[in-house]
Amino acid sequence: MSVFCKIYFIIYSNFTKYFSTTKLTRISFNIVDSLTAEFDELTDWSKENIDNPWSFIKFRKKPLFKIDKNTVLPISNKLFKEQLFEGVFHKIRACYPDEDLKFNSFFGRxxxxxxxxxxxxxxxxxxxxxxxxxxxxxxxxxxxxxPDVMLKLGDQLLVIEAKSKRLTLNALEGNDHDSIEKAQEDLVLSPIKQAHDRIVEILDSNKKSVFQDIKSYYIAVVNIKDFPTLPPVEKEIKDKLEQHFQIPIKGFFHMDIEEYEMLCHLISRKTKRPIFSILDNRFYKYPGIPFSNFLDVSSLPMKRAEFIDEKGKEFLEIMKEKLFNEE
Known part of the structure; x- marks a missing residue:
């Protein structure tokens, strides 16, 4: 059973009993209460948004449904998981004024x-x-x-541009065309154009020898949460980018951090085909599906690199020591 499933079961059963074994006992109610909505609250919100069926903002902010004083139930596993892990970023960001961008800069590096x-x-x-x-x-x-990091094999080069960005709530809800257009620009078009422009500049600079043997360029932008991959959208992205390119780009991709971790696992495998043949297959044969779906239909492993698992175990040990009353 995964850690998340255990948390799901424990919170459904009786969260106060679970937190009693940790050092968070006194503030456990506040932690859960900040993520919990009651029936009347959800009813009122639903009535107010009945004409906006794609809006799930309330459930994103409060993914737990209160059954009684000590028992809550996740409304959606996905939304609950997002709050547990990705919500931490927003909670820290909310500690700073909107106009203060210091945390964004700190997080990005x-x-x-x-x-x-x-x-x-x-x-x-x-x-x-x-x-x-x-x-x-x-x-x-x-x-x-x-660009942030590049991987070279013979005359092929994979250029990685990292962007610590994600979709805004308006874009997620899908009811604001301007927000969706801006998200496409911020998460896909602008970073890929930026990487391309840097390559062009370097080819005309005092560092051009870095690329002197390169014949095939591939560009990938890696976001925290990626822009949705859909066939008509990908065609639009392709048309816009190809109008911008000054040098031949053999493949360009956008993915989220989890998919990038899978990409790195593919690169790390011993005695396996080079990553560039896999990227060719993805770009030319499966352009309209997310990278993770491509791995699935291609029977390629959807795994993280061992390095991540090792660090994850270290983190869990640290958290266990900090949270639980164990000697």
């Missing part, structure tokens, strides 16, 4: 570093495929920065 570390670990474990890792570097007299 470790995220970029995580992207780099994953690729480096994957490259070091890759066995027969002699990949070369190219980390971010400065170029030109203005000290511009290259």
């Amino acid at each position: 470790p995220y970029e570093k995580y992207i780099e570390i994953l690729m480096e670990k994957a490259k070091n474990s890759s066995g027969q495929n002699k990949y070369e890792l190219i980390k971010e570097f400065e170029y030109d007299k203005d000290k511009k920065r290259s």
